[in-house]
Amino acid sequence: MERFDGYGVLITGAGRGIGAAVARRLADEGARVLVTDVDEERAGATAAAIEGAEAFRCDVGDRASVEAAVAHAVARFGRLDVLVNNAYSCGPDEPLFEDETDEVWARDLDLTLTGAFRCARAALPHLVESGRGAIVSIGSVNGEQDFGNHAYSAAKAGLASLTRTLSGHAAPRGVRVNLVEPGTVHTEGWAGREAVLERAAALYPLGRVGRPEDIAAAVAFLASRDAAWITGVTLPVDGGILTAQLGFRRAVSEHD
Numbered sequence: 001m002e003r004f005d006g007y008g009v010l011i012t013g014a015g016r017g018i019g020a021a022v023a024r025r026l027a028d029e030g031a032r033v034l035v036t037d038v039d040e041e042r043a044g045a046t047a048a049a050i051e052g053a054e055a056f057r058c059d060v061g062d063r064a065s066v067e068a069a070v071a072h073a074v075a076r077f078g079r080l081d082v083l084v085n086n087a088y089s090c091g092p093d094e095p096l097f098e099d100e101t102d103e104v105w106a107r108d109l110d111l112t113l114t115g116a117f118r119c120a121r122a123a124l125p126h127l128v129e130s131g132r133g134a135i136v137s138i139g140s141v142n143g144e145q146d147f148g149n150h151a152y153s154a155a156k157a158g159l160a161s162l163t164r165t166l167s168g169h170a171a172p173r174g175v176r177v178n179l180v181e182p183g184t185v186h187t188e189g190w191a192g193r194e195a196v197l198e199r200a201a202a203l204y205p206l207g208r209v210g211r212p213e214d215i216a217a218a219v220a221f222l223a224s225r226d227a228a229w230i231t232g233v234t235l236p237v238d239g240g241i242l243t244a245q246l247g248f249r250r251a252v253s254e255h256d
């Protein structure tokens, strides 16, 4: 018996990176997964490589598109047990804060925070009906401390708040709501910036940046019955960077 046997799962932004790794992990453990992404081809290629997965185009910026994806998952799987809010937007950080545009600010907030709200709103009645419903959203260490990217970070901090308020609302209805906050993870989103990843790795207490599978394992735990008494929490999966101040330790160490 696998942990997700008989589960119907919907993941946003799952055409590649962390979302695709979560789709693989949950399907490996028995789930039927709707791999959704605004990029239809990407979603199709990822789903084609996963047994028990299907692709569906979904733009989390568009209420009708989100509702169509949820309806499709319920129609195909007969139920929806798990929603993973993974899609996001992170505009380039301007060198000067005064040059940040309204457009980038609004887009990052809309896709990263409001997108998760849209998905949760559409999915909630089905998650209630499931009797074992769970929402796991993907936040970021940016939601906790300054790692740059003003709008994206504000949106991720908002996700932590939404996780708390929604968990209180949903708990009496049998639905759990939790947040995973990754540190730097080597995904396709970092393509062309491998040198940056190498420099970042040196700052991670556990000696490397993350892999998509590191995040998928935490999502699988929080989505599963193993976490049946856990709701409203924010779990950093970050190689220790939020806790241990490696740069400071090196600066003051008398042994280096």
Ligand SMILES: NC(=O)c1ccc[n+]([C@@H]2O[C@H](COP(=O)([O-])OP(=O)(O)OC[C@H]3O[C@@H](n4cnc5c(N)ncnc54)[C@H](O)[C@@H]3O)[C@@H](O)[C@H]2O)c1
Pocket (backbone or CB within 6 Å): 012, 013, 014, 015, 016, 017, 018, 019, 036, 037, 038, 039, 042, 058, 059, 060, 061, 085, 086, 087, 088, 089, 111, 138, 139, 140, 141, 181, 182, 183, 184, 185, 186, 187, 188, 189
């Ligand atoms: N990679 C990291 O270093 C890192 C660190 C912390 C948090 N995260 C978070 O992890 C999650 C996944 O990151 P990733 O690095 O795997 O991303 P990625 O850029 O590799 O993939 C994101 C996917 O989202 C899709 N997408 C973009 N806009 C969308 C929309 N409007 N609707 C639906 N899908 C859309 C893209 O097409 C893409 O396939 C995000 O929430 C991100 O903030 C990533």
